[in-house]
Amino acid sequence: MAYNILVVDDSFLVRDVITKTLHICGAPVKQVFHAANGREALQILADNWIDLVFCDINMPVMNGIEMLEKMVDDGILKSIPVVIISTEGSATRIEQLRLKGVRGYIRKPFVPEAIREIINEILGDSKINNSGNEQETKTPQLVQDGPFAR
Secondary structure: OOEEEEEEOOOHHHHHHHHHHHHHOOOOEEEEEEEOOHHHHHHHHHHOOOOEEEEOOOOOOOOHHHHHHHHHHOOOHHHOOEEEEEOOOOHHHHHHHHHOOOOEEEEOOOOHHHHHHHHHHHHOOOOEOOOOOEOOOOOOOOOOOOOOOO
């Protein structure tokens, strides 16, 4: 199955890096949508089927937290998994985001493996391996440590 992914960041360069990383790590991507702020992202979410959102926190017009709150208030959008990719990373901030429904957190700068692992964890797509090639599907492993450990 290929996924529609929304990348929300005010930096074109960061959006481009995340998109290229999705392809490099072998993520099964159907289409990648880009938004420069939360308001643009909400419009894309209203008009398209999105399976996963990667979102920055600090952006003009509408930041990532405001966007997340609007998504949570919407009956349909609240079910879409959101992963924060940000330079902010205090334990307090991460816990606040988790309580708001964020499914994962990746700190900038990041490595392609972080993107691959979060996709495997959230979407249950364990067919991508370290080389980006498909492999036999296995039962997803739970993350045992970190801020979103279960």
